[in-house]
Amino acid sequence: MTERADQLILNYVSAAADAAHGVLRADQRLDFSRRLRARIEQERQGSQSARDVAKVLARFGDPQALVAREARRLAEGQPEERAPEATARFPQIRDDPNLPPGAARSIKLAQDRLSRRPGRGMPLAGLRRAVMSSANPMTTEGRDAGTIVKEHPRETLAMALLLVAALMVPFNLPSVAIFTVPVIIWAIGTVIVLLSDSWTWRDRLLGTSAPILGYSVGGVLIGGLRVGATAGFERFFTEFYSVSGIMFMIGAGLGVVLLAYRLFNVS
Incomplete structure (x- = not known):
């Protein structure tokens, strides 16, 4: 304390x-x-x-x-x-x-x-101040990434879990019951984020749903573009599963970037 x-x-x-x-x-x-x-x-x-x-x-x-x-x-x-x-x-x-x-x-x-x-009202001003913290602490108002981690360990853990879930996708680990390991890790991180009051409710929903949106919406769009309008469902599902994992990873990365940016600025 x-x-x-x-x-x-x-x-x-x-x-x-x-x-x-x-x-x-x-x-x-x-x-x-x-x-x-x-x-x-x-x-x-x-x-x-x-x-x-x-x-x-x-x-x-x-x-x-x-x-x-x-x-x-x-x-x-x-x-x-x-x-x-x-x-x-x-x-x-x-x-x-x-x-x-x-x-x-x-x-x-x-x-x-x-x-x-300088920096007031500029896009990504919070991230700019965080990057500059090692050169001039005054530009960050005394805050940097280390400060955020110390003040928000639970939120930091949640973002780390979301990243781990994305990084586990390429390994094709065996499922637990009917759920894959990345989905289980994502679910744990999502629960921690949703229970935190360090973000607005809108930011929590966007940050945690980004991987699923990437998996579903991104997989459908990219898979559909790759097979074209004449291919059958079998070819479509083949392409969907080949790109949906990558889209899940991209969505998770974007969600964590949003959460980290909001956490720094809200804090």
């Missing part, structure tokens, strides 16, 4: 530091992150519970809002805060119509830069 609680704090502070990139100078960003971490630890009161830490972080609110508040303070030329005074409060930001023109322009510039943060 301690490791999980510490990771939540690291993720939050890293998100704030990432949001401050391009808005605050490097020294300002470092000082802001240090004060934020100190205040979180103070509010945490030594608790090792991930649930308690999550509640503390919820009270702090959106990290981008904290960065905008810090930009506001610097733009207004307020004296630099120091711990413990510096971390006394992180109140919610409210628009002030009476701001000096110079301060208002600086705040607008900070907000524009936040809205144009």
Whole structure:
């Protein structure tokens, strides 16, 4: 539990530091992150519970809002805060119509830069941040593949089972009762995925049904294209069984990619 609680704090502070990139100078960003971490630890009161830490972080609110508040303070030329005074409060930001023109322009510039943060809204941005994690942890908001595995061991096991089911198809292992080994492994992985609340219900259905859709729909389409319209059912079924296993493997791979992508972003 301690490791999980510490990771939540690291993720939050890293998100704030990432949001401050391009808005605050490097020294300002470092000082802001240090004060934020100190205040979180103070509010945490030594608790090792991930649930308690999550509640503390919820009270702090959106990290981008904290960065905008810090930009506001610097733009207004307020004296630099120091711990413990510096971390006394992180109140919610409210628009002030009476701001000096110079301060208002600086705040607008900070907000524009936040809205144009690299990777925000780009396709596959979550996977891009995961790949870049070893080079710059700030780009991933403190998260990488190792973090996901530690935080979601059951979900990781389920995705591994779906991949194993696909890899077992070419071996033609003897059936257990009326079910083949890959189908049994797929069924176990599917049950674990469906019981998990780390994905939306739609993602769970898509991720687990992809192998079966590949086997059935893909097998019918590819098998039909290979035999043409004049061949009989016997030739069709021969072609269907020759390609359906491959389509099952492709479907399983696509389903796991979807689940992994969603797990990283939802987490």
